[in-house]
Amino acid sequence: MLVDMARPTPETHGEILAAAARRFAVTGYKGTSLQDIAREVGCSKAAVLYHFANKEALLGELMAPAIAVLQALDERIAEHTGAAAQRVAAEGFVDLAVRFRREIALLRDEFPDLLQQPAFTHVQQISERLLAALAAHSDRPAARIAAMVVLAGIAKACAEFADVPDEELRPALLAVAHRALEPTT
Known part of the structure; x- marks a missing residue:
């Protein structure tokens, strides 16, 4: 039809x-x-x-709600430093990932390439600030590695465990993130 x-x-x-x-x-x-x-x-x-207008515009509209929440999270993180920024980043990203797990699942394998598109350059910048906050702005490799693992792991878990109810997935992800991201001195 x-x-x-x-x-x-x-x-x-x-x-x-x-x-x-x-x-x-x-x-x-x-x-x-x-x-x-x-x-x-x-x-x-x-x-x-x-x-x-094109396929990029279609993707942009599909991702717009998640990007808006990511931008709001970025603004909340900017109001904090150290362990407080880390906590806001971890909790905010878990909430975002759980809420938008379908969108994350759609793009997770292509996300690095998509971030190179001009329409998503601001998402790349926000992602870098999110990663820094998760590492509690530490220059220590261990803190940055833990932040990267947590960021990627949360996204992967939300995509892989799509059938797990939010009220089970969210606390499990937060528990893992808090254990992995103990504030560094």
């Missing part, structure tokens, strides 16, 4: 987003074309382009 091209609807916009999320989950961002998304929705590629 093809969608009427003369009158695109808001429902079509949402259907395109949902189809893109499903396709990205199956074949990855790079492995998904606009034509693949259009085919899944049952519309033409032109209809997809009516709603989204």
Whole structure:
């Protein structure tokens, strides 16, 4: 069934987003074309382009809610230093990862490449500040390694344990993060 091209609807916009999320989950961002998304929705590629300027715009809209929460977390972290910044970063990132685990799962294998796109450069900068906060702004390699492992591990766990209820996953992730990220002196 093809969608009427003369009158695109808001429902079509949402259907395109949902189809893109499903396709990205199956074949990855790079492995998904606009034509693949259009085919899944049952519309033409032109209809997809009516709603989204390009595939990057589609990804941007899919990720916008998670990025907004990440930016808010970055602002909260900036209000603290040392162990307090570390605590805010760990708790905030766990909350973000649990809430947006579907988005993390969609992109986790391609995340480093996606961060190189101009639309996501600010996400790269926020990620670096998050990592520094998780390390309690320490220059010690052990603190930075622990922060990197926690950051990557939280994201991977949220993607891998999608069936675990939030009320179980969140405390488990926080417990691991707090153990791994003991403040350094």
